[in-house]
Amino acid sequence: xxxxxxxxxxxxxxxxxxxxxxxxxxxxxxxxxxxxxxxxxxxxxxxxxxxxxxxxxxxxxxxxxxxxxxxxxxxxxxxxxxxxxxxxxxxxxxxxxxxxxxxxxxxxxxxxxxxxxxxxxxxxxxxxxxxxxxxxxxxxxxxxxxxxxxxxxxxxxxxxxxxxxxxxxxxxxxxxxxxxxxxxxxxxxxxxxxxxxxxxxxxxxxxxxxxxxxxxxxxxxxxxxxxxxxxxxxxxxxxxxxxxxxxxxxxxxxxxxxxxxxxxxxxxxxxxxxxxxxxxxxxxxxxxxxxxxxxxxxxxxxxxxxxxxxxxxxxxxxxxxxxxxxxxxxxxxxxxxxxxxxxxxxxxxxxxxxxxxxxxxxxxxxxxxxxxxxxxxxxxxxxxxxxxxxxxxxxxxxxxxxxxxxxxxxxxxxxxxxxxxxxxxxxxxxxxxxxxxxxxxxxxxxxxxxxxxxxxxxxxxxxxxxxxxxxxxxxxxxxxxxxxxxxxxxxxxxxxxxxxxxxxxxxxxxxxxxxxx
Numbered sequence: 001x002x003x004x005x006x007x008x009x010x011x012x013x014x015x016x017x018x019x020x021x022x023x024x025x026x027x028x029x030x031x032x033x034x035x036x037x038x039x040x041x042x043x044x045x046x047x048x049x050x051x052x053x054x055x056x057x058x059x060x061x062x063x064x065x066x067x068x069x070x071x072x073x074x075x076x077x078x079x080x081x082x083x084x085x086x087x088x089x090x091x092x093x094x095x096x097x098x099x100x101x102x103x104x105x106x107x108x109x110x111x112x113x114x115x116x117x118x119x120x121x122x123x124x125x126x127x128x129x130x131x132x133x134x135x136x137x138x139x140x141x142x143x144x145x146x147x148x149x150x151x152x153x154x155x156x157x158x159x160x161x162x163x164x165x166x167x168x169x170x171x172x173x174x175x176x177x178x179x180x181x182x183x184x185x186x187x188x189x190x191x192x193x194x195x196x197x198x199x200x201x202x203x204x205x206x207x208x209x210x211x212x213x214x215x216x217x218x219x220x221x222x223x224x225x226x227x228x229x230x231x232x233x234x235x236x237x238x239x240x241x242x243x244x245x246x247x248x249x250x251x252x253x254x255x256x257x258x259x260x261x262x263x264x265x266x267x268x269x270x271x272x273x274x275x276x277x278x279x280x281x282x283x284x285x286x287x288x289x290x291x292x293x294x295x296x297x298x299x300x301x302x303x304x305x306x307x308x309x310x311x312x313x314x315x316x317x318x319x320x321x322x323x324x325x326x327x328x329x330x331x332x333x334x335x336x337x338x339x340x341x342x343x344x345x346x347x348x349x350x351x352x353x354x355x356x357x358x359x360x361x362x363x364x365x366x367x368x369x370x371x372x373x374x375x376x377x378x379x380x381x382x383x384x385x386x387x388x389x390x391x392x393x394x395x396x397x398x399x400x401x402x403x404x405x406x407x408x409x410x411x412x413x414x415x416x417x418x419x420x421x422x423x424x425x426x427x428x429x430x431x432x433x434x435x436x437x438x439x440x441x442x443x444x445x446x447x448x449x450x451x452x453x454x455x456x457x458x459x460x461x462x463x464x465x466x467x468x469x470x471x472x473x474x475x476x477x478x479x480x481x482x483x484x485x486x487x488x489x490x491x492x493x494x495x496x497x498x499x500x501x502x503x504x505x506x507x508x509x510x511x512x513x514x515x516x517x
Contacts, residue, residue, distance in 0.1 A: 055254030058166035060197035062187035064096030101186035101247035113246030131195035151401035171255030173278035184238040186247025202238030240274030293407035299363040299392035302329025328439025334390035344372035365394035394419035414451020463495035
């Protein structure tokens with residue numbers, strides 16, 4: 001940038017503040033007799049910015065990840081290259097190869113960050129730096145435990161053994177408007193390892209943006225790596241360098257309205273723009289699950305939707321067209337038919353296929369959802385819109401990055417169950433072709449070979465339709481019934497992949513004193 005260009009931009013910036021002052025002057029005049037010039041406005045905004053940063057900065061932490069086989073020795077990178085030094089990741093002088101940001105969500109040490117910051121928790125250890133002013137008597141770095149990481153939402157939660165941390169104040173991204181001023185706080189280029197986050201300034205550039213393609217994966221057009229591909233992200237022009245992923249995007253009230261993710265920042269291609277995961281109902285639901293050490297569930301309707309044709313859009317039509325309804329799954333049971341047009345989900349308007357996926361993802365499995373549908377049938381009088389209720393199942397999620405959770409799925413007498421729709425499609429393709437009346441809602445997802453369930457003849461991908469003669473349609477129902485039976489065999493109605501129904505009795509596991517899961 002030339003000196004002349006800088007001067008022009010500087011004049012434009014100052015002129016903008018002066019114009020802002022002129023626009024705000026009539027408003028100020030209603031409450032004060034003193035005139036308000038452009039400089040006063042700029043200083044007032046500056047003070048608001050400083051106050052917001054001071055309220056929030058102690059909630060932002062720096063994170064580094066270190067391969068488990070490299071802890072305590074030089075990895076041959078950074079300033080220690082060639083010196084043969086063995087640096088401790090908990091010391092301030094350690095310069096990590098992989099770094100990012102995080103936000104404290106509770107005083108007792110729970111921290112939210114982006115899942116891609118952590119990569120694979122089976123391969124890495126993690127260290128967190130908090131503000132030294134809070135803990136002057138200890139090392140600046142502390143080891144962190146991963147509670148859960150969900151690549152589909154790109155969210156993860158860490159836990160450090162500390163108390164008295166400054167928990168972030170969460171705002172509501174659903175109230176955001178384009179043009180709203182925001183601040184980004186994080187750990188760019190790992191320079192915030194002293195616990196003092198760096199701050200960037202910008203505005204909300206756009207809303208409900210789609211995540212850019214991940215060049216690190218070879219995803220096909222039919223493979224979805226993230227729910228953010230359906231348009232969930234906040235776009236901001238605040239500078240997000242490498243390391244800002246997992247930091248906070250806050251408003252001038254000092255509330256976090258987004259978790260920053262520097263998807264556009266790759267080495268050598270830093271750009272003054274980026275994205276943030278919106279702090280909304282979906283964010284809160286996912287983080288609550290991750291904090292408890294579990295992976296979140298995403299609603300599944302069991303249909304194949306498609307966008308409308310250009311000629312239909314020119315006529316003013318909106319919605320997602322149903323091109324295929326899978327027999328026996330929630331959409332079919334709710335009464336959806338091919339060529340139906342879904343225009344709303346629980347009152348939220350649907351204009352595109354992505355809108356439909358996004359609204360279904362907000363909801364967990366097992367809840368009822370109201371679908372507003374337009375249906376056209378030649379020669380058949382129908383109302384303009386139909387209201388159908390579907391009980392959502394669980395979406396099968398497959399990503400190139402591994403998911404992780406410390407709370408393993410529950411196991412009863414050696415077997416695990418889940419929604420049938422949550423099983424990889426290749427395992428159930430061509431299975432249960434008998435129609436909707438015998439399509440099971442639950443499948444056995446795992447059986448221990450040395451368990452009483454295995455001895456009873458139960459195998460992976462067996463369907464379960466009844467327990468003790470009671471119909472079951474969710475894992476919660478299955479475990480609620482089986483947990484109540486401790487000292488006796490339990491009868492299960494099993495649907496084999498060939499469509500044959502059999503009754504199986506699973507005996508008490510005598511090797512376990514109280515028959516726990």
